[in-house]
Amino acid sequence: MIGRLSGVLLEKNPPQVMLEVQGVGYEIDVPMSTFYNLPNVGERVTLFTHLIVREDAHLLYGFASESERKAFRQLLKISGVGARTALSLLSGMSVADLVQAVAAQEAGRLTKVPGIGKKTAERLLLELKDKLGTELMVGVAVNRAAPASSDVLNALLALGYNEKEALYALKQLPEGLSVSDGIRQALKSLARG
Numbered sequence: 139m140i141g142r143l144s145g146v147l148l149e150k151n152p153p154q155v156m157l158e159v160q161g162v163g164y165e166i167d168v169p170m171s172t173f174y175n176l177p178n179v180g181e182r183v184t185l186f187t188h189l190i191v192r193e194d195a196h197l198l199y200g201f202a203s204e205s206e207r208k209a210f211r212q213l214l215k216i217s218g219v220g221a222r223t224a225l226s227l228l229s230g231m232s233v234a235d236l237v238q239a240v241a242a243q244e245a246g247r248l249t250k251v252p253g254i255g256k257k258t259a260e261r262l263l264l265e266l267k268d269k270l271g272t273e274l275m276v277g278v279a280v281n282r283a284a285p286a287s288s289d290v291l292n293a294l295l296a297l298g299y300n301e302k303e304a305l306y307a308l309k310q311l312p313e314g315l316s317v318s319d320g321i322r323q324a325l326k327s328l329a330r331g
Contacts, residue, residue, distance in 0.1 A: 140198065144184040147176060153225065155200065157183065166200035167221075169210075170229035175202050190221055197221065205233045216265045218258065226253045227262075238305050240266045290320035294328075303328060 145159035185200035213224035230251030248259035294304035307324035
């Protein structure tokens with residue numbers, strides 16, 4: 139299994155990229171959430187990968203974060219959901235949005251993603267319930283330090299807020315806050331809400 143690749147980005151043709159790793163060019167399909175965060179062609183990038191071996195092909199899928207890959211793998215376990223559907227879902231919504239939609243059992247949010255019908259959305263909600271959690275919220279961007287949001291989320295959960303409240307407060311925070319400022323602002327928004 140190929141779990142991670144680090145190399146130079148050679149091509150960007152949505153949804154596929156080509157990554158050169160020590161002279162070998164890997165064609166990797168990525169969700170648009172990962173694609174939009176990729177550096178320029180010619181720069182170095184690291185992607186978490188998932189390899190699918192079929193009778194007629196070896197397909198490599200890449201993700202900006204471990205949480206995206208975990209969500210992808212969880213989606214693949216659902217009957218009737220293949221790699222294309224899982225990639226489409228992760229292209230149409232972030233892992234945080236997916237976790238929130240599943241926690242709130244909101245099929246309407248899932249059906250907004252192209253290729254996801256009402257029946258598929260309901261099956262996703264049923265089968266993902268209790269399988270997606272805060273561990274998927276860690277690590278959201280390519281080649282950047284893990285965001286402070288995961289520490290803020292853990293702090294809010296430790297303070298007794300439920301997952302839905304903590305995720306709501308995280309969504310209200312601007313990017314780039316330190317952990318202490320993030321906790322402070324999240325607590326203020328929860329006090330107002």
